[in-house]
Amino acid sequence: MEITSYSNNWSYPTNVRVGAGRIRELAKCCGQLGMKAPLLITDPGLAALPIVEQALQVCREAGLEIGLFSAIKGNPTGGNVADGIAALKAGNHDGVIAFGGGSAIDAAKAVALVGRQNCSLWEARNPATIDASLMLPVVAVPTTAGTGSEVGNASVITDEENHAKRIIFHPKMTPAIVILDPELTLGLPAKLTAATGMDALAHNLEAFLAPTFHPMAEGIALEGMRLVKEYLPRAVRNGNDIDARLQMLVASSMGATAFQRGLGAIHAVSHSIGALYDSHHGLLNAIVMPYVMQANRSVIEPEMARAARYLGLPHADFNGMLDWVLNLRAELGLPHTLAEIGVDDSKAELIGEMSIKDVTARTNARQLTAAEYQQLFLNALTGKL
Incomplete structure (x- = not known):
């Protein structure tokens, strides 16, 4: 069977938009999830690159009040997530764009999970503590091909105090929309x-x-x-x-x-x-x-x-x-x-x-x-x- 195009939309295991150049649909994806003021979460290295500025500009041109948070370590920590939540609240953001490798996406998913809750990140290890109605929507945009965190319902976060990696899980933690754009991985x-x-x-x-x-x-x-x-x-x-x-x-x-x-x-x-x-x-x-x-x-x-x-x-x-x-x-x-x-x-x-x-x-x-x-x-x- 000959495949005529590698551009397609999948609904498994979540809504996935596959194909070169599809980052241009980022603002539309945010709008579909009701976001008017998303927070784009990435890592410091990516934040300085043109692909992040391109994503921000796509959203600005669509009238979105987008913010940027990039203080994420290579192995994201509970402190990184706490700082991300502070940025989320300071900017009154109503959703999250998880942009980057597995570290940034894991941290972004944790911020979206806990940002509006009345519990701490480590308390959220028990999914029963989470009010699902307070979880924020996530659009995930991977720029590396490794972790697959964009289609997962968990995040791996380092507990610095106890020198251990903790898995934060919730059945509704999987990003609502994923953009798989290979152009973002070329660099x-x-x-x-x-x-x-x-x-x-x-x-x-x-x-x-x-x-x-x-x-x-x-x-x-x-x-x-x-x-x-x-x-x-x-x-x-x-x-x-x-x-x-x-x-x-x-x-x-x-x-x-x-x-x-x-x-x-x-x-x-x-x-x-x-x-x-x-x-x-x-x-x-x-x-x-x-x-x-x-x-x-x-x-x-x-x-x-x-x-x-x-x-x-x-x-x-x-x-x-x-x-x-x-x-x-x-x-x-x-x-x-x-x-x-x-x-x-x-x-x-x-x-x-x-x-x-x-x-x-x-x-x-x-x-x-x-x-x-x-x-x-x-x-x-x-x-x-």
């Missing part, structure tokens, strides 16, 4: 394209392996992995490959759609390391991935063989999948060990304890002990496969 550097793309792969891979019954998510995850295989190397080699950029945005959204089935030890360990070392989440996932595959090998070999067949790998078995991940990571120029990014072994025992408590550990392919998580971390630190 993403190759290394960041690679790291965020491996994050998308981690989501699809772990969702595919999660030991829960959800055939729809399983199928989405399998196709998401295929898109990563086909298009991530292209996007890294040529950042102006608009088709590759669009397909990676789609693969990212697919991963986050699929992981309602569950995630696993890749994320459990990465969340723990990220909270302690403030490292890039996608890069951590890329490094940890093969070590987790080995830790889970005894229970995932049939699934790995099925995935290898679907992906058309030379060897349709576990080793074929492992070799593909290792070769892909090398092709993208990503490190093989945690030591290469400045992580040390001083907190190994703590990382084991934190990982087993992480919510994503519940749906790992097999249940690991704290000692096994600690050893997994040490393997990734030293390169022991």
